[in-house]
Each structure stands twice: as C-alpha cells, then as structure tokens.
Amino acid sequence: MLAEKRILLIIGGGIAAYKSLSLIRLLRQAGVAVTPVLTRAGAEFVTPLSVSALAGEKVHSALFDLTDEAEMGHIQLSRVADLVVVAPATADLMAKLAQGRAEDLASTLLLATDTPVLVAPAMNVRMWEHPATQRNLTVLRGDGVGFIGPNDGEMACGEFGPGRMAEPEEIFAAIQAALGDKVMAGKHVIVTSGPTHEPIDPVRYIANRSSGAQGTAMAEALRDLGARVTFVTGPSSVPPPQGVEVVKVETAAQMLVAVEAALPADAAVMAAAVADWRVENAGAQKMKKDASGQVPALKFTENPDILAQLCRSVRRPALVVGFAAETEKVVEHATAKRLRKGCDWIVANDVSAQTGIMGGTENAIVLITDAGAETWPRMRKDAVARALADRIAQTLLAR
Numbered sequence: 001m002l003a004e005k006r007i008l009l010i011i012g013g014g015i016a017a018y019k020s021l022s023l024i025r026l027l028r029q030a031g032v033a034v035t036p037v038l039t040r041a042g043a044e045f046v047t048p049l050s051v052s053a054l055a056g057e058k059v060h061s062a063l064f065d066l067t068d069e070a071e072m073g074h075i076q077l078s079r080v081a082d083l084v085v086v087a088p089a090t091a092d093l094m095a096k097l098a099q100g101r102a103e104d105l106a107s108t109l110l111l112a113t114d115t116p117v118l119v120a121p122a123m124n125v126r127m128w129e130h131p132a133t134q135r136n137l138t139v140l141r142g143d144g145v146g147f148i149g150p151n152d153g154e155m156a157c158g159e160f161g162p163g164r165m166a167e168p169e170e171i172f173a174a175i176q177a178a179l180g181d182k183v184m185a186g187k188h189v190i191v192t193s194g195p196t197h198e199p200i201d202p203v204r205y206i207a208n209r210s211s212g213a214q215g216t217a218m219a220e221a222l223r224d225l226g227a228r229v230t231f232v233t234g235p236s237s238v239p240p241p242q243g244v245e246v247v248k249v250e251t252a253a254q255m256l257v258a259v260e261a262a263l264p265a266d267a268a269v270m271a272a273a274v275a276d277w278r279v280e281n282a283g284a285q286k287m288k289k290d291a292s293g294q295v296p297a298l299k300f301t302e303n304p305d306i307l308a309q310l311c312r313s314v315r316r317p318a319l320v321v322g323f324a325a326e327t328e329k330v331v332e333h334a335t336a337k338r339l340r341k342g343c344d345w346i347v348a349n350d351v352s353a354q355t356g357i358m359g360g361t362e363n364a365i366v367l368i369t370d371a372g373a374e375t376w377p378r379m380r381k382d383a384v385a386r387a388l389a390d391r392i393a394q395t396l397l398a399r
C-alpha cells in the first residue's frame with residue numbers, strides 16, 4: 001500500500017538535514033517515491049548529489065528554474081505527492097508557512113499544495129520555545145498541518161531541551177500513519193485520558209501524576225486509522241490531539257457524564273487515571289486556618305467506576321479496554337482487575353518510581369486478554385499506542 005505513494009520531501013537548513021538522508025532511504029526501501037526539494041540553507045548541510053542519489057530523482061531547489069518550469073511548473077510540483085513532508089523544518093520555514101509567504105521554492109510549494117503536510121521541526125531550544133514559534137505552531141496546527149517532534153535531548157549547539165528533530169524511524173512511522181489505510185473509518189471510539197482533579201475547596205484539589213501522554217497517543221493512533229474519536233480528558237500536561245472531538249472535564253463524576261454522553265461507540269479505551277475517591281465534605285469556600293490550630297479532616301467517598309459501569313451498561317461498546325497502573329504483582333493484579341471490571345482487555349504497566357513510566361515518554365506493558373498475559377517490550381508511548389490501535393482495529397473488523 002505504501003509502495004504506490006509519493007512524498008514531496010522539503011529539506012530545510014539545519015544540522016538535522018543529515019537525518020533526512022536516512023529518511024529517504026527508509027522511504028525508498030518501503031517502495032515510496034520521493035521528490036526531493038532542498039532549500040538554499042538545506043544545501044549548506046547536505047549536498048544535492050547525496051539527496052538525488054538516495055532518492056533516485058532530481059533535486060528541485062530554485063523557484064525560477066527555466067528547465068524545471070518547462071518540464072513541470074512549481075504548481076504542478078506541489079501536487080505530485082500524496083503527502084508533503086518538511087524535515088527538518090526550521091523556525092524560518094514554519095514562520096513562512098504560518099504566514100503564507102511564497103518567497104522561494106519550498107514556501108511556494110507549501111502555499112500551493114492541496115495535499116496534507118507533515119512537519120518535523122528542528123531548531124535550537126530557545127528558538128522552539130520562543131513565543132513567536134509557539135504562535136506559529138498553534139496557527140499551523142489550526143490549519144491542519146501535522147507535526148512529528150521535536151524531541152527532547154542534547155542538541156548540536158550543546159544546549160538541552162525540545163528542538164531535536166524526530167528520528168528518521170519516527171518520521172517514517174508518522175508518514176506511514178498519514179498515508180496508511182483508514183481501516184477504522186466509520187468506527188467511533190471513546191478514549192479517556194489524563195488525571196482527574198477532585199476539589200477540596202474552590203482552590204485546592206486532589207490529583208495524581210498522570211500526564212495523559214498514553215491516552216493522547218492512543219487517540220492519535222486511532223484517529224490515524226480513520227476512527228472517529230471522542231477524547232474525554234482530565235487536566236493533562238500534554239496538549240490534546242488534533243482531529244478528534246475533545247471533551248475537557250475535571251472530576252471523575254464529570255468524566256462519567258461525558259463518557260455516557262459520547263455513547264454509542266464501537267470501542268472504548270479507558271486510559272484515564274481516575275481518582276478512586278473524592279472529598280465528600282469539599283468546602284464551598286476556601287478553607288481557612290483555624291485560630292485554635294485545628295487541622296481539617298477530609299472525608300472521602302468513592303467515585304463512580306467509569307470503566308466498570310460502562311462494561312455493565314446496556315450500551316456497552318463491543319470492545320472495552322481498561323488500563324491498570326500497578327506498583328507490584330502487575331499480572332496478578334491486572335488479571336483480577338479485568339474480571340472485576342468486566343472489560344475485554346487490560347493494558348497493565350508497572351508505574352513504580354524506578355520505571356520512569358508515569359509522566360515519561362516510554363511504556364512497558366502487559367496486555368491481558370481472555371487468552372492470558374502478553375508481555376510487550378519497552379517502547380515509546382506512541383509506538384505502544386499504534387500497536388494497540390492496530391490490535392483494536394483487527395479485533396473490531398474480525399467481529
């Protein structure tokens with residue numbers, strides 16, 4: 001399926017441009033045709049000869065090139081591909097794209113194209129974090145531009161933080177997702193994500209360390225397979241995905257209402273770290289220190305178990321996936337939880353502090369189904385999500 005596709009690859013000026021050579025190789029190995037475009041700055045980092053040798057095609061670089069225009073005008077060039085990929089995308093290229101400028105071949109192609117665009121930014125961490133770049137990012141996301149990375153890490157300039165271009169394998173996976181078959185088209189999936197906040201009074205709350213990263217990655221992976229996704233999220237530290245219906249909630253009680261309102265669904269993926277208890281005697285006003293030195297006593301009451309209620313509901317989705325964050329006896333606890341909650345699968349993981357999983361970028365899961373427990377290797381959370389989404393698609397389509 002990838003074999004008949006074509007990518008218009010715009011290589012911007014950055015040290016990460018050398019990684020685009022590996023990306024071309026990965027694409028060519030998968031049978032994807034690559035039409036390369038090298039910006040003037042890009043050509044300072046990789047040579048047109050290496051790019052064209054790997055792509056097996058001519059490199060385009062100038063807007064006003066008589067030969068190019070005679071063979072194929074730049075408007076036509078902007079339409080040749082199934083996907084336009086910008087890797088590396090500099091801060092300048094992002095700014096041009098956000099403003100709709102057309103002052104060189106790359107920006108003109110990006111303005112003229114009618115195909116989806118995937119951007120892999122690479123720049124110094126300060127440039128990435130600058131309000132201007134963040135503003136451009138928001139504008140571009142709103143325009144439907146897809147992003148992969150940047151990743152955190154040490155940069156060529158010696159600084160540390162977000163700004164490293166995503167690895168070629170990650171960009172390749174994102175391209176695969178963007179071009180892949182929409183096997184979940186017509187299916188509706190509810191994904192819950194993030195922590196819940198349970199108020200103590202109007203200014204204080206009880207929370208947990210869930211970042212929402214795994215739930216967000218699940219929603220993105222299911223969206224990429226063509227599913228309609230309702231994403232019910234507590235206050236997460238990662239932004240919600242584009243291209244899904246986002247329902248923001250704070251408490252478990254609100255999450256339950258939102259999940260029920262989103263039914264019917266073909267599948268539900270309950271990745272939220274829902275608080276088990278809420279404060280029954282939460283104050284309507286901010287609690288004050290007592291002159292007598294008396295410390296307030298919080299009284300807890302149990303929250304609804306959204307997953308268990310959904311599984312018992314007459315409108316139960318055909319496939320319900322629960323998550324289980326454990327700190328010991330992972331398989332034993334998760335296996336019991338699957339039966340107790342009545343869900344089809346449990347995605348279990350060990351979140352004890354030394355694993356770095358809670359709030360981190362990687363996950364090591366055990367998938368519990370009626371067939372038993374499968375231990376998966378430790379992978380990035382988006383890779384776990386893609387593999388789980390594929391499994392969900394296979395299961396739903398086999399029914």
Ligand code: C5P
Pocket residue numbers: 192252270271272273274275276303304305306307308321322323324325337
């Ligand atoms: O019982 P525990 O919190 O470990 O179960 C985790 C699974 O149950 C997750 O899928 C979570 O989203 C779900 N859950 C829920 N409502 C609760 C507690 C957990 O839906 N009140």
